[in-house]
Amino acid sequence: MLPGPSTQAPAQSGPACCPYYHRAVELIGRRWTGAILEILMQGGSLRFSVIAAAVPDLSDRMLSDRLKELEAHALVERTVFPGPPVRVQYALTHKGQELAPTLSELKRWARHWLDASA
């Protein structure tokens, strides 16, 4: 018998993927979404242009798309102040704020492990 893993088919029902977790990671993992959430965690209620300025290389189009998604999933609340120029503020809902520990943990990991590496 050679060393190494079994050559048999894996026992029926190995590890499985939690569907709630999977939906979550695909939602907040979309491009730019993580950064936008981080910014909103810091200031209470921020204007479109403030968020755009806080995230380098984030275009208007992407910011607009991502905020729409976050609003659709009830992570962010949108308030319009009529203008013109119209001003719009975005703030995290309770649901959104509850992501703080996750973001915090990830930030800790990132600072430790991504510090001097590519």
Added chain:
Amino acid sequence: MLPGPSTQAPAQSGPACCPYYHRAVELIGRRWTGAILEILMQGGSLRFSVIAAAVPDLSDRMLSDRLKELEAHALVERTVFPGPPVRVQYALTHKGQELAPTLSELKRWARHWLDASA
């Protein structure tokens, strides 16, 4: 004076985005990567086909790409057992395992807030 946010340009230097965190969320937020990491957190050392079976709708091509990325970033270690059929095992490195608290927090959030919603 009308109610609402300032009409002035935002004070210079509002909130800012942590570059380490940003790199981290864009890395583990790539499509399927979060799910693959979750599976690897469960079993110690898993074969390609076992991971593929654990994540619904994940194709060979994507799994191959993502594992290559994770290996390049030193989150995952790859071991080949010559065949044929050749067998390959993937396991988290220490750096990868240190993501456990983050994933755990996110999973908690997901189960609480994504339970009965779309």
Added chain:
DNA sequence: GAAGTATCCTTACAAATCGTAAGTTATAAG
């Protein structure tokens, strides 16, 4: 000894997503 099987990838091409740059709206100031 020809054919089938198992495993881990590749390749090719269509579809979806993203990046970049320019355009839109509406009013008040000058």
Added chain:
DNA sequence: CTTATAACTTACGATTTGTAAGGATACTTC
């Protein structure tokens, strides 16, 4: 009447992803 502003849209090319098929290899079955 022209300009300025904030928050979006739109258009289009570039990148990423989904889908399906193919490939390499040697052991096992017929």
